[in-house]
Amino acid sequence: MANYKNIKGFSIQYLDSDPPNPIEGQIWFNSTSGTFKGAEAGGVAAGTWSSGGNLNTAGYYRAYNGTQTASMVVGGEPGTLTAVEQYDGSSWSEMTENGTAKAQAGGAGIATAGLFFGGKTPANDALTQTEYWNGSAWTEQNDLNAGRHALGGCGTTYNAAFAVGGYNGSSNFDNSEIFNGTSWTEVGDLNTASAYLSVFGTTTAAIRAGSASGSLNQVESWNGTSWTETTEMNQGRYGAGASGISTDGLFFGGIEPTQSSKTESWNGSAWTELNDMGTARYGVAGTMSSSSATLATGGFTPVTTATEEWTVPEVVINTLTTS
DSSP states (O other), X not given: OOOHHHHHSSOOEEESSOOSSOXXXXXXXXXXXXXXXXXXXXXXXXXXXXXXXOOSSOOBSOEEEEOXXXXXXXXXXXXXXXXXXXXXXXXXXXXXXXXXXXXXXXXXXXXXXXXEEOOBOTTOOBOOOEEEEOSSOEEEEOOOSSOOBSOEEEOSSGGGEEEEOOBOSSSBOOOEEEEOSSOEEEEOOOSSOOSSOEEEEOSSSEEEEOOSSSOTTOEEEEOSSOEEEEOOOSSOOBSOEEEEETTEEEEEOOBSSSBOOOEEEEOSSOEEEOOXXXXXXXSOBOOSSXXXXXXXEOOBTTBOOOEEEEEOOSEEEEEOOOO
């Protein structure tokens, strides 16, 4: 007769506390709580937010790039800020300021090779400016074809950056542009002109979600050539943070109509509500990394220095019952 050890490869243990690194499928008896417990697969549905290191300078609508352990934020409001900061996985450090004070710009790339583009000046002038960060210094690159702020930016490398939508001071944009390391090229337009939108993915496969105009929960998918409307979010909002790829993304915070703590994941076809952020806010910065490890940085709650880290566990511990 098959027993549990033969099926799962180990026997049920008798422990006075839960094991620190349980294996999926492992079952044990916790003598302290007097309960049987088991480890099941984790995944994005079990993801949670926890506190990270605070920014040195509070700000919102900051351009961003990088990963959870090596991220960068540039400019932002109020003001407009000239502050540039870099995250090492636990704390933020001030870096060399970029050439032009700006807010509501787009970002792409990594913390040692990043691109930042568009945005607005303290006088609310829409910018075409593009700046490249090599890890120690800033260099101006060829301008966007259309100046705008409140745009969406994404791309895991600086030489494949995506600028989407935005606002030029009088109207919203449906314009999309791709940077190839040298210059910007206009590509397929959004179906709906949008500002204060969020974008995640790459120049060949991306998702645009939310907008300050039209339907707040509208979502469009980019296939490298054109945009197509797809499944709407559960809760429409704008000014949110985002990260991930076109089939595995995360969308968090924003305005709906007040600042939100909501988090939703995208699996390529549907949206799922997940655990909320600890602090509701809009104008929050994300990262270019996967949906399993990102940051929510800064934002307006009012204006804050708070950083939260999103973590997805490989396994979760559950108390076993007879029901």
